[in-house]
Amino acid sequence: MKVIHFLVDDNNYVSGGISYGKMEDAIKLEVTDDHPILTDNANVYKYENGELVADEEYRQKIIDEKQEKENEPSDEELNAIALMELAQKVYGGGK
16 A cells, blocks of 8 residues: 545646645545556546546546647647738738
8 A cells, every 4th residue: 555645726636636745735645555546647537425436538538638739730730821821911822
């Protein structure tokens, strides 16, 4: 068994990961040595009724948001697009 310490947000999700050392204002909980929170994304766990429960819908939401952000064009790509559009306007777009 391991003792972990963690903080939760307003919705009781683990916030900021877990610690094996004491943390001020943290919840202290004893978990099994093979508890998934020890190797998983701690932020998808919700503290309910004295237990940590993985929220798979919340996990998928985090994954989807990360993928959306990764698929957004970078600042450099946005600048390149803007320059190409400006060049088309200035030079008549090949008309």
